[in-house]
Amino acid sequence: VEIDEKREAEHESQSSLPFLRFTRLTEADEAIRAFAARETKKRTDRTALIDLMQALNQHITYTPGSTAVDTSAAQ
Numbered sequence: 001v002e003i004d005e006k007r008e009a010e011h012e013s014q015s016s017l018p019f020l021r022f023t024r025l026t027e028a029d030e031a032i033r034a035f036a037a038r039e040t041k042k043r044t045d046r047t048a049l050i051d052l053m054q055a056l057n058q059h060i061t062y063t064p065g066s067t068a069v070d071t072s073a074a075q
Contacts, residue, residue: 029074035059 022028028036039055040048067075 025070025072027073032073 036052039052
């Protein structure tokens with residue numbers, strides 16, 4: 001298998017702006033903000049994001065059909 005290293009590499013120079021926008025459904029409430037701050041120890045680097053991802057995976061159990069397109073992040 002040949003892997004194109006340029007395509008697989010993560011580029012730190014990419015803008016984070018598209019991920020900082022929110023809607024009424026995706027805006028984090030105080031509980032979500034507190035969870036993120038606790039799990040990342042208020043760090044903002046890539047490692048903190050990975051730590052947050054792992055904490056979310058351990059904390060949330062997804063039940064198929066439990067959410068819909070109009071379910072908010074807080075719900």
